[in-house]
Amino acid sequence: MKKERTKGLSCERARAFPIERALAKLGHFPTRINEKEAWFLSPFRSETQASFKVSKKLNRWYDHGAGKGGNVIDLICQITKSTVKEALKVIEDEQMAFSFHQLPVHEKEENDERIAVGEIKPLTHFALKAYLKSRKISIPTARDIIKEVHYRFKGKTYFAVGLKNVSGGWELRNKYVKNSSSPKDITHIKNGNEKLIITEGMFDLLSLLENDTNLAIEYDFLVLNSTAFIQKAMKTISDYVNIDLYLDNDGNGRRTAQKLLEQSKNCKDKSVLYKGFKDMNEWLIDNQKDSNGQAIQDVSLS
Structure with a gap:
């Protein structure tokens, strides 16, 4: 049998990535857990009793309600409607993020493996300011949206820029x-406002605000934090007469945009602004420089 390969992470290595971490990445967390298995509400449908089991030993999942299961690649493809390559x-991005902390890639086994948020304060740390600068986000822009968040994970303390969600959790980013x-x-x-902007992540929103400092006068903002929350977004957009979509220029982003466009005639796809770039922040980084490295004039989003 020919071994599956793709540029970057191989399928064989990717299958070892913990399913629990993949589910957490997509916004799904266990309702009960022990040393052998974890149970989740199904990510494929609405239910009140968990029927979705993850075997820690085998790193396989099985949805008892649907009578099907598979490996972590199958799961991500089905939840996000993505290709194997996507x-x-x-998985590769998630592994890389944790490798910088020198944390082993393995599944959560105890509650103490969850992030415990501690001090939350305005941005002051020079390292976080430098990180924002590297992403072409000014401190005045950032201070209106994000905080400096200190947290503990597996007995160690870290800090990051944080964006709070509607349930009290935090999206955490640093270098x-x-x-x-x-x-x-x-x-x-x-x-x-009666107008809404939807982005996938915090840096997409920060980039839009960096490019046009007056957006908050006209718009409310919705950050998905994961495209797995598209159904929740669909319920939210019904309150708005105009919805501008600034989603990623990849397969997952385009599929999410298409679903929202089909949901409401008030939605408009604005990704043409950063055509040729993965997202708004990549576009901003590239377009804030001229040949002398100086910032260029803002581009209208209208």
Whole structure:
């Protein structure tokens, strides 16, 4: 049998990635857990009793309600409606983020493996300011949206820029880590407007605000934090007369945008602004430089 290969992470190595961590990445957390298995509410449908089992020893999942199961690649593909190549990229990015912390890639076995958020304060740490600068985000722009969050994970203390979601969890980012605390959810910033901007992540929103500092006057903001929350986003957009979509220029982002466009005639796909780039932040980084490395003039989003 020919071994499956793709540029980057191989399918064989990717199958060893813990299913529990993949589910957490997509916003799903266990309702009960022991040393052998973890039980979840099915990520494929609405239910009140957990029927979705993950075997820790085998690193396999089985959905008793649907009568089907598989490995971590199958799971990511089915939840996100992505290709195998796109699923491998999700796993590769998550492995890389944790390797900088020198943490082993393995499944959560005890509650103390969850992130415990501690001090939350305005941005002050020079390392976080430098990180934002590297992403072309100014401190005045960032201070209106994010906080400096200190947290503990597996007995060690870390800090990151944090975006709070509607359930009280945090999206956490620094130079080395892309992570989140439970519970994972969307972030909805209400400014009292009838127009809404939807982005996938915090840096997409920060990039939009960096590019146009007056957006909050006209728009409310919704950050998905994971495209797995599209159903929740669909319930939210019904309150708005105009919804601008700034989702990633990849397969998953385009599929999410298409679902929202089909859901409401008030949605407009604005990704043409950063055509040729994966997302708004990549576009911002590239377009804030001229030949002398100086910032260029803002581009209208209208």
